[in-house]
Amino acid sequence: MRRAGHVKPARPLDDGESGGRRWRALAADALRNLGAMRQRSLLALLGIAIGTAAVVALISIGENAREHSMRQFLAMGADILTVQKDFSLSGRPAVLTRADVDRLRALPGVEEVAPLAMLGVEIRQGRTRLPSAVAGVTPEFFALVQAKAAQGRTLTEGDRAATVVVLGAGLARRLAEDGQPPVPGSLLRMGGYNHTVVGVLAGSTPNPVLPLDVDSTAFVPLSGARRVSANSDITNLVVRKMPGATDQAVRQSLSDHFSGGPHPRPVMVQSARQLIIAMTDQARVHTLLLAAIGGVSLIVGGVGVMNVMLMGVVERRREIGLRMALGARPIDVCAMFLAEALALSLSGGVAGVLLGLAAAAVYAWNAGWAFAPSVPSLPLGLGMSSGVGLFFGLYPAVQASRLEPVAALRGE
Amino acid sequence: MTILALDGVHKSHGRAAGAVQVLRDVSLDIRQGEVCAIVGSSGSGKSTLLSLMGLLDRPDSGRLRFEGEEVGTASADRLAALRNRRIGFVFQAFHLLPRLTALENVALPFLYRGVPPRLGRDRAASMLERVGLGDRLHHRPEEMSGGQRQRVAVARAVVGDPALLLADEPTGNLDSATARQIIDLFFALNADLGVTVALVTHDPAIAARCGRRLVMRDGRLDSAAPGAVA
Numbered sequence: 001m002r003r004a005g006h007v008k009p010a011r012p013l014d015d016g017e018s019g020g021r022r023w024r025a026l027a028a029d030a031l032r033n034l035g036a037m038r039q040r041s042l043l044a045l046l047g048i049a050i051g052t053a054a055v056v057a058l059i060s061i062g063e064n065a066r067e068h069s070m071r072q073f074l075a076m077g078a079d080i081l082t083v084q085k086d087f088s089l090s091g092r093p094a095v096l097t098r099a100d101v102d103r104l105r106a107l108p109g110v111e112e113v114a115p116l117a118m119l120g121v122e123i124r125q126g127r128t129r130l131p132s133a134v135a136g137v138t139p140e141f142f143a144l145v146q147a148k149a150a151q152g153r154t155l156t157e158g159d160r161a162a163t164v165v166v167l168g169a170g171l172a173r174r175l176a177e178d179g180q181p182p183v184p185g186s187l188l189r190m191g192g193y194n195h196t197v198v199g200v201l202a203g204s205t206p207n208p209v210l211p212l213d214v215d216s217t218a219f220v221p222l223s224g225a226r227r228v229s230a231n232s233d234i235t236n237l238v239v240r241k242m243p244g245a246t247d248q249a250v251r252q253s254l255s256d257h258f259s260g261g262p263h264p265r266p267v268m269v270q271s272a273r274q275l276i277i278a279m280t281d282q283a284r285v286h287t288l289l290l291a292a293i294g295g296v297s298l299i300v301g302g303v304g305v306m307n308v309m310l311m312g313v314v315e316r317r318r319e320i321g322l323r324m325a326l327g328a329r330p331i332d333v334c335a336m337f338l339a340e341a342l343a344l345s346l347s348g349g350v351a352g353v354l355l356g357l358a359a360a361a362v363y364a365w366n367a368g369w370a371f372a373p374s375v376p377s378l379p380l381g382l383g384m385s386s387g388v389g390l391f392f393g394l395y396p397a398v399q400a401s402r403l404e405p406v407a408a409l410r411g412e
Numbered sequence: 413m414t415i416l417a418l419d420g421v422h423k424s425h426g427r428a429a430g431a432v433q434v435l436r437d438v439s440l441d442i443r444q445g446e447v448c449a450i451v452g453s454s455g456s457g458k459s460t461l462l463s464l465m466g467l468l469d470r471p472d473s474g475r476l477r478f479e480g481e482e483v484g485t486a487s488a489d490r491l492a493a494l495r496n497r498r499i500g501f502v503f504q505a506f507h508l509l510p511r512l513t514a515l516e517n518v519a520l521p522f523l524y525r526g527v528p529p530r531l532g533r534d535r536a537a538s539m540l541e542r543v544g545l546g547d548r549l550h551h552r553p554e555e556m557s558g559g560q561r562q563r564v565a566v567a568r569a570v571v572g573d574p575a576l577l578l579a580d581e582p583t584g585n586l587d588s589a590t591a592r593q594i595i596d597l598f599f600a601l602n603a604d605l606g607v608t609v610a611l612v613t614h615d616p617a618i619a620a621r622c623g624r625r626l627v628m629r630d631g632r633l634d635s636a637a638p639g640a641v642a
Contacts, residue, residue, distance in 0.1 A: 022526040029523060032511065322507045325468060326568070327496020327524040329489045405468040409503070 026332065030339035033312075044301070044308040045348040048385050051298030052352025053359060056381040058294050060360035060374040062287035068369045069279055071205075078272045079111075080145070080209055081247075083237040083254055086266040095265065096234040100257070104237065107253050109245030114141040116236040117222055118211055119229040124189040126177050133217045134190065136225030136232055142166075144240050145207065147214050152184030152199030159221045165195040169203040170215035188218075191228035195220065208279075209272040211236050247273040295384070301348065302388035309341050309396035320400055321408030334401035341393020342386055349385025353378055414480075415576055415608050416442040416465055421474035423460055434460045436631040438474070442576070447602050447609040449619040452628030458612045459580055461628065465610060466499055466578045467491045479575065496524050500569030500607070502579040506561045508553040508568075514540060515549040518568045525572070539571040540564070543597060559590035563597065570601055577601070579611035583618065595621065 034041050083104075085096065096115065104113045117136035122129055141147075142154040154166055165188055172181045175188070182188065186197045206213040225232035241250040251269050258267045313320070320333055328336075357373050364371035423435040434457045442448060442465070450458050463469045464476060467483055476484040478494060486494075495501075508517045515536050522532030537549055543563045553561050562582060569577055579598070583591030595618050602609050611622070619625050627634040 021528060022523075025523050025526075025529055028529075318507060319509060322503075322509070323520070323524075324492065325466070325495060325501045325507075326521045327492050327572075329492040329524070331489070332492075332524055406463045409468070409507070 023335075026335055027339050027343075030336055030343055033336070034340050034343055040308050040311070041344055044304040045344055045351070047301030047304035048298065048345045048348025048388065049301075049352040049355060051294060051301040051388070052349045052381045052385045053356035054297045054352075055291055055294030055384060056353050056356025056374070056377045057359040057363070058290035058356075059287060059377040059380065060357060061363050062283060062290055063374040063377075064360065064364045064369050064371060065367075066280060066283040066287075067372065068367075069208075069283075070276065071370075078276065079241050079243065080207065081239040081241060081250060081254065081269060081271040082209055082211060083239065083258070083267050083269050084211065084235065086268045096237055096267075098234070101237065104239065104254065104257060107250075107257065109242050109250045109253065110239055111242045112140055112144050112240045114138055114144050114238045115222060115234045116141065116211070116238055117225045117232050118235045119225060119232060121190050121228055123175065123218060125175050125182060125186070128175060128177055130171075130175060132171060133212055134225075134228055135212055135217050135219050136222040136228075137219050138222050141219070141238065142201075144238055145210065145214060147204060148202050149199040150202040152197070154199055154201070155219060155221055159198070160223050162221065163193050163195045163224060163227065164198045164221065165190070166199040166201060166219040167197060168201050168213070168215040168217045168219075170213075171218060172200045174216075190218070190220070193227045207272070209270055209275050210238065247271050298384055298388050301385075302345070302392035305341055305345055305389055306392040306396060308344070309337055309393055310399070312340070313337065313396050313400045317403065317408045318411045320403050321405050321410070324403070324405035325409060330401035333403075334397045337397035337400045338390065338393050341389045341397065345385045345389025345393070346382065348389075349382045352385060353381045356381065413444045414441045415444050415478070417475070417477040418464070418471075419475040419477075421464065421471040421476060423457075423464060423469070423472050425460075434631055435464070435471075438631075438633050440626060440633060442608060442610060444575070444608055445602070445606055446624055447599065447622045448611070448624040448626060449622035450610060450612045450626045450628060451614070451616075451619045452634075456628040457631045458628050462578055462580050462610070462612050465576075466501060467495050492524070496521060497572060498575045500572065500574040500577045502562070502565050502569045502577070502582045502611075504581040504584040506553070506558075506565045506585070508561055508564055510553050513550045513552055514545060514556070514564045514567075517553070517564055518571050520568060521572045536567070536571055539567040543567045557590075558586050559593060562586060562590075562594050566594065566597055566601070570605060570607060573605070575608060577607045577609045579609070581612050581614065583613070583615060591615070591618070 083096070098115060101113050101115050104110055115138060119134045119136065120131065121134050123132045137155065139155045139157055147154070149166070150169065152166075155164070167175070167182065175182050182197045182200070184197055184199060187194045188197060189195070201214065204214050206215065220228055239250070239254065241247070251271055254269045255267070258265045323333060356377070360373070361371045419439050421435055421438045422433070424431040424433045426432055438461065450461060452458050460469070464471055467478065470476075471484050474484070475482065479498065483491065483494065509520070512520070515533055518536035518540055519529070519532040522529075522535070540546060540549055543566055545560060545563055545567070548556060548560060553564070556564070577598070583594055586594060598609050598611065599621070601607055613619055
């Protein structure tokens with residue numbers, strides 16, 4: 001009949017097999033199959049999404065935290081070193097003197113040195129009493145740590161004998177009386193003397209290498225520190241190295257200065273760079289640890305995928321048998337289930353990456369950091385989720401492809 | 413010309429001691445263009461014979477040749493390719509995929525042939541028209557009657573232009589009027605496309621219409637029955 005004539009001529013196409021097209025058709029088929037078991041797929045997808053989100057969020061948070069602390073250092077300058085008495089060694093602790101300041105200044109690679117006497121006293125303003133860190137410093141200290149006055153001025157050589165004080169921004173806020181923080185001209189009582197506030201510093205981020213937080217410290221002239229506290233020895237020397245000088249060399253020459261001579265004095269020299277390296281290492285360990293936790297949740301998600309796929313294989317035995325009868329090779333059946341597992345975990349991965357970035361952004365916003373999406377976490381998250389999908393999808397897929405067509409058709 | 417030749421085929425189910433001999437020394441030839449009924453009581457081995465003929469299973473011993481090719485020991489991939497291109501199946505329970513439309517179900521064999529999807533759908537559509545379901549292309553199996561479903565299954569079996577169409581009790585789930593239409597369809601396809609048909613049936617009326625009857629008894633081909641009538 002006519003119809004028969006219509007069908008026959010298409011015959012030569014039977015052998016028009018093309019790899020790419022075949023795989024695309026198989027992938028479309030896989031997606032359709034997944035859609036059919038929507039609810040269960042969604043649950044497995046959720047597991048993968050949570051695992052991926054955990055990995056992406058933790059890596060992003062770790063990276064943002066590291067960037068935040070790096071930025072903190074760089075704000076204050078990574079060229080700062082400190083010298084402090086080493087109390088850990090037996091014997092009399094070293095005495096740091098003004099003579100050391102002058103001698104250290106002459107060392108190669110050293111740009112500026114400022115002595116520092118750390119004291120702790122109670123500050124009183126009217127009814128407010130506040131125990132606070134007080135530092136005896138020389139005028140060059142402020143330039144050295146890049147602290148600027150927001151109101152009034154910092155200390156000068158002329159303040160050497162005066163009872164004046166410069167307040168860190170945070171401390172000034174805490175000393176507020178009736179909502180009014182002290183301003184230049186206010187009087188504060190420290191160690192039995194009235195000190196005139198001459199300046200309030202601009203807010204700053206703490207530099208971990210300094211023995212004090214500039215923001216929450218009161219600064220008095222070093223020569224007047226004796227008025228505030230009986231023990232006003234120099235506790236630290238703050239050093240800024242020249243931009244070209246290597247960290248290692250300056251640290252070495254500072255140590256040599258104290259360990260040389262007839263009376264070696266034990267001191268600890270710390271540099272910002274040293275701390276940065278230590279902190280970066282620590283952050284890396286944290287990031288790895290957190291990522292490992294995320295990885296565990298991802299594996300749990302993978303087990304969920306395997307579960308869904310295994311149930312799918314059992315439930316769809318007849319379908320597998322039918323497809324085999326229609327000409328699906330074992331590898332076609334295997335590819336179908338693998339594609340389904342991959343599609344499942346990859347969509348979970350995409351959802352997880354978005355979720356993880358959102359979580360990291362919320363965390364960063366909450367912590368007051370600048371949020372930058374971690375670039376390597378994207379391919380990592382997608383790669384891990386699809387890897388998990390393939391790994392956990394392989395077993396069910398191989399199971400499916402090993403079914404005997406006859407037994408599968410009977411649903412056994 | 414012989415399409416399919418079985419020569420001294422044995423087949424048992426189960427393993428070792430508990431194995432049940434299902435086929436014993438079965439030899440037969442299926443010739444091109446004939447319509448052949450396989451009859452016999454339950455458990456006589458009809459379905460097992462059909463699955464061997466359809467290359468869904470392998471004989472334990474004996475030779476199985478399809479279009480002259482020795483397939484008893486062929487690879488799984490080779491058997492899949494032959495099933496895909498040269499053999500069509502119709503089952504008692506239709507075995508349509510419920511989430512696919514009639515058109516998609518019929519086009520399914522082309523998925524494993526690498527035929528472009530558009531072309532596969534075109535051929536599926538014309539085959540559905542040929543079996544009288546031109547107005548049901550986009551219906552899902554659940555929206556169709558049993559007879560319509562089986563016609564979709566028949567369309568799927570022959571859409572790839574096979575040499576051999578195998579049917580395992582194709583009318584077992586249908587009422588007698590619908591059953592007759594399906595059997596009519598088989599004969600029409602046999603006449604139009606030249607496809608060889610082998611079907612398992614319980615229905616003596618259907619068997620009587622077939623040009624040749626193979627009677628299975630206890631795993632053996634009953635040689636006392638009239639062999640080739642055609």
